[in-house]
Amino acid sequence: MAAEATPVLILRPSTGFLRLHLRDLWEYRELLYFLVWRDIKVRYKQTALGAAWAILQPVMTMLVFSIFFGRLAKVPSDGVPYPIFAYVALLPWQLFAFALSESSNSLVASQNLITKVYFPRLVIPISSVLAGLVDFAIAFVILLVMMLYYGIVPTAAVALLPLFLLLAVVTALAVGLWLSALNVKYRDVRYTIPFLTQFWMFATPVAYPASLVPERWRPLYGLNPMAGVVEGFRWALLGKQHAPGPLLWVSIAAVVVLLIGGLRYFKKTESTFADIV
């Protein structure tokens, strides 16, 4: 024990210089694991249908979309059967929308922890984003069944799927960092989230193909990172279109900017969370 150096911690008012303390975050990886595990464990307790909800939500939405957009409005679907065209997009979309609203409320919901114990506050929004992945995995099984049914064989592009999944998760986290920190101070945020996700879905090619957007506007369209994610999912799994191209690069750039800004704002306000939450 004597051989081990005693860690020294200096507490003082934070200066303008921002550091992420990623090593601190790494120290607390087990807490991150336990919080994710708690969220997953608790989510479907005392529900009659349990984890079936993870399937019901995207499947029902897919049915509604297929009837109204696919059948009645005859929205084009890039030559793919409309149900699977919509479902492939709904998977990352629902992951994103869920992770976004959970993480935005996460700090306020964890008020009792924040005012009583120290740990890197980043753990909280990160854990609520990650907890959404289980629902995604369950709903993904249905997609495999549908692909079998429609006889769709993915191309080699499927290897890039994890990348698009990562992009969806990071987008949710980036926005979640901003909103969760803002929510500590302005409870107005909570009420804007349902609207935000609703508008955002219409701005994302979930129910319609990105090809409806004129070619020259498409890179601009990529400023919505979820457009890149959804197009990426369709390309990687259904393989019938060409790669998303410039739209995707714009999406990645947009996420990087959002994430860095979110981290900065989060770290800057972090020290006051316990005082005002």
Add this chain to the structure above:
Amino acid sequence: MSEIAIRVEKLGKRYSIGKRERYHALRDTLSDALSAPFRWLRHGGSANGNGAPEHIWALRDISFEVPRGEVVGIVGRNGAGKSTLLKVLSRITEPTEGRAEIHGRVGSLLEVGTGFHPELTGRENVYLNGAILGMHKAEIARKFDEIVAFAEIEKFIDTPVKHYSSGMYMRLAFAVAAHLDTDILIVDEVLAVGDAEFQKKCLGKMSDISRGGRTVLFVSHNLSAVRSLCGTGILLENGELHGRGPIHNVIGEYSHGLARRNGSGMHSQTLGPTLRLGRLKIDPSPVTTGEPLSLTIQLVPRSVTSVKEIALLLYSEYGARVAVLDLRQHGLRNLILDDEPFEFQVHIRRLPLVEGKYRLGFYIATSEHADDYLDVAVLTVRAAESHNGIVPYPADCRGYLDLGFSVEAEVAMQVRR
């Protein structure tokens, strides 16, 4: 290894108050932002609006050192800054000025059962709570059996804690906390849990910990616990350091300060955000056992408020609760106070207390806030004169109550001298 565990230099913590609304209204910031674009972004969104903000220093200019292995009790009245000091030292909140150096791994227990989830089983909560307190999974697994045995809930460990009795819940929560194994432990009031039997066990565990060579900072209103666990103490008053030394001196100074405050009958203590204690008169002071006692209490509203409940709390000198006078039972409830001070009197016909010093406090629930306010005043009780020449046992052997009683016996017993 360094000899110093904690070094605090000119530490200060300032809070902004005075804003009526608890959270910022977004529209205020928006209008500020419009008049001074981007300023609020640069200040992390903390635009103060127009006019100087009101600040309160919860801690100011605190400096002290704690050598490795010392067990330090922190004493002071409500609002003296004890909890703020613990929060700063356990990294929950940042100091506004000054600095603190902490040598070693810190564990803080400002509450038992932080993060317990009612839907999870006892076993799952032990792991979750342990991780929240900063323990590693392997460490929790190693101590798991010990924790469960300490909490005495072996049979129910796989039952969701929402089905636990409150006693079982607190026992499990304390058991996890008590097995936190860090170089430095910061503990706030966690001993006030469970039944008397379990409290004794907790105190025993705490004294094991304090003898184990670890550095402990300990806050409790239970002065006898502080006295028996801690070697040295720190006295805080109004956010400032008022004493540092052997625990007996610090507690003595604290009690002395309380007694001194009683002389004039004039007080000005805040009781939550909307009330202040204007006057507290104890008549007579000191009072004699078995004699009548009157308390005159004046509450001064700082803004319009509704006082839902008031109770007077009576504690022994070392913090054991002796009595609660529930004033709701006598019509004092749901009082709307505006500008006028509100004065009332409480009469006790025969005060049945053994001589000594007692601490008076309040429990007050207003529409905004509910809290205990301990150590508002000291009640000094003098022994009644004995009529038959038999000297009573010393006061500290006689508990708190002096019950009036009579004896009937047969004459034959008197013959056996």
